[in-house]
Amino acid sequence: MEKLVSLCQRRGFIFPSSDIYGGLSACWDYGPVGVELKRNVKEAWWRASVQDRDDMVGLDTAILMNPRVWEASGHVTAFSDPLVECKGCHQRFRADDLPPEAEGRCPSCGGEFTEPQQFNLMFKTFMGPVEDAASVVYLRPETAQGIFVNFANVLNTSRKRLPFGIAQVGKSFRNEITTGNFIFRSREFEQMEIEYFVRPGSDDEWFAYWVKERLGWYAGLGIRPENLRLRQHTEDELAHYSRCCSDIEYSFPMGWAELEGIANRADYDLKQHMEYSGKGLTYLDEETNKHIIPYVIEPSAGVDRTVLAILCDAYDEEPDKDEIRVLFHFHPDIAPVKVAVLPLSRKENLAAFARDVYASLRPCFATQYDDTQSIGRRYRRQDELGTPYCVTVDFQSLEDNMATIRERDTMNQIRVPVPALAATLQNKLAGEDIFVLPEGGVIWKEETKGG
Numbered sequence: 273m274e275k276l277v278s279l280c281q282r283r284g285f286i287f288p289s290s291d292i293y294g295g296l297s298a299c300w301d302y303g304p305v306g307v308e309l310k311r312n313v314k315e316a317w318w319r320a321s322v323q324d325r326d327d328m329v330g331l332d333t334a335i336l337m338n339p340r341v342w343e344a345s346g347h348v349t350a351f352s353d354p355l356v357e358c359k360g361c362h363q364r365f366r367a368d369d370l371p372p373e374a375e376g377r378c379p380s381c382g383g384e385f386t387e388p389q390q391f392n393l394m395f396k397t398f399m400g401p402v403e404d405a406a407s408v409v410y411l412r413p414e415t416a417q418g419i420f421v422n423f424a425n426v427l428n429t430s431r432k433r434l435p436f437g438i439a440q441v442g443k444s445f446r447n448e449i450t451t452g453n454f455i456f457r458s459r460e461f462e463q464m465e466i467e468y469f470v471r472p473g474s475d476d477e478w479f480a481y482w483v484k485e486r487l488g489w490y491a492g493l494g495i496r497p498e499n500l501r502l503r504q505h506t507e508d509e510l511a512h513y514s515r516c517c518s519d520i521e522y523s524f525p526m527g528w529a530e531l532e533g534i535a536n537r538a539d540y541d542l543k544q545h546m547e548y549s550g551k552g553l554t555y556l557d558e559e560t561n562k563h564i565i566p567y568v569i570e571p572s573a574g575v576d577r578t579v580l581a582i583l584c585d586a587y588d589e590e591p592d593k594d595e596i597r598v599l600f601h602f603h604p605d606i607a608p609v610k611v612a613v614l615p616l617s618r619k620e621n622l623a624a625f626a627r628d629v630y631a632s633l634r635p636c637f638a639t640q641y642d643d644t645q646s647i648g649r650r651y652r653r654q655d656e657l658g659t660p661y662c663v664t665v666d667f668q669s670l671e672d673n674m675a676t677i678r679e680r681d682t683m684n685q686i687r688v689p690v691p692a693l694a695a696t697l698q699n700k701l702a703g704e705d706i707f708v709l710p711e712g713g714v715i716w717k718e719e720t721k722g723g
């Protein structure tokens with residue numbers, strides 16, 4: 273994890289928040305490369321969860337909501353963790369998250385703890401110019417409630433019939449007692465949540481469906497299946513709204529830990545909001561002509577935890593001559609940079625040629641242009657960014673109008689006519705290892721081992 277954190281900072285993936293002021297505990301900033309990776313993750317999720325499906329619609333709701341929402345949802349009374357304080361060093365810990373070897377004493381100084389007190393995890397702020405109890409609002413601790421309170425709005429405007437789902441991606445905030453492990457548990461993070469509404473009685477079937485679907489999604493991002501597992505919650509672990517829940521866990525460097533929770537929330541939330549708001553949130557069942565309250569299956573994933581799992585899974589070190597080659601084997605769909613154009617020299621005639629190549633590729637892929645330092649150093653830099661392909665332009669290119677494509681994982685190189693570069697890279701990024709020349713149907717095969 274330490275190596276990953278330092279590489280992420282060095283290469284512009286993730287920085288501590290407010291770094292020049294010494295950071296802010298458990299808050300992180302995504303740098304120029306990290307923001308692309310994160311966007312690619314969210315876009316892949318949105319495509320799979322909303323755009324590629326007929327039974328889903330999206331939503332983007334406000335972070336600040338009427339405080340009654342959180343009374344109805346149970347967060348004001350039940351969204352808390354047991355907090356203990358060491359009587360010796362006054363450090364605070366989550367009583368249910370202490371390392372077993374501490375044997376109920378302070379892991380820092382061995383001191384005795386105070387009695388556990390329930391600590392609510394919601395951040396509070398004030399709306400308007402007066403700071404009193406009547407103006408308290410909360411930063412949302414989950415995006416889900418924005419979906420439930422809009423159930424009728426979406427139903428009336430989208431005319432979806434059961435079963436159907438509503439998806440949302442957005443920031444959530446939790447005043448976590450124990451944070452750490454880089455972006456695994458932070459106080460400001462992003463969630464990708466689906467509330468999938470079904471007929472009561474079909475909920476077990478849909479629960480199983482979503483578990484399979486979501487596991488498949490992570491595997492599709494290139495995460496190795498042996499690093500993923502499913503863990504069912506025990507009765508005493510269940511959240512206040514949940515009938516049953518399974519976590520998709522990833523084998524992080526610190527051990528197996530939750531990546532996503534898939535819960536059966538039954539009719540808890542819609543019922544609560546009907547009671548607290550006095551508004552009808554039922555569904556007129558076309559089969560029975562009766563009003564019913566749908567049950568809800570909720571696959572709730574963390575953007576930052578997915579990014580962390582991808583970083584951990586893709587990180588690799590390989591012996592390379594006398595050195596170690598560090599690289600990320602990102603799946604092409606989520607790689608922050610897809611192609612880097614590297615001219616062998618900065619000489620004017622070659623630079624102009626390389627710039628033209630860059631200009632022709634940039635509209636097709638996230639492409640970088642890099643002409644600093646030796647070609648070897650530039651390859652290593654792109655490896656550390658996880659760039660699947662580098663395109664090298666040399667003096668021979670000026671003669672034959674060809675360029676070299678160098679593959680990140682194998683370091684193999686092939687020489688390709690410049691007019692065929694975009695089509696070839698497109699095929700390669702899509703997993704096809706052949707390409708067809710635009711003018712002719714020629715299949716290129718020749719490869720050489722490079723550095």
Ligand code: GAP
Pocket residue numbers: 413414415416446448455456457458459460461462463465530531532533570572573574575576577
């Ligand atoms: N609406 C249900 C819900 O919020 P959760 O299990 O509390 O369920 C869902 O959160 C996901 O959100 C987690 O699986 C995790 O990926 C992410 N998450 C929760 N708390 C987090 C935190 N403090 N830092 C980063 N990600 C977090």
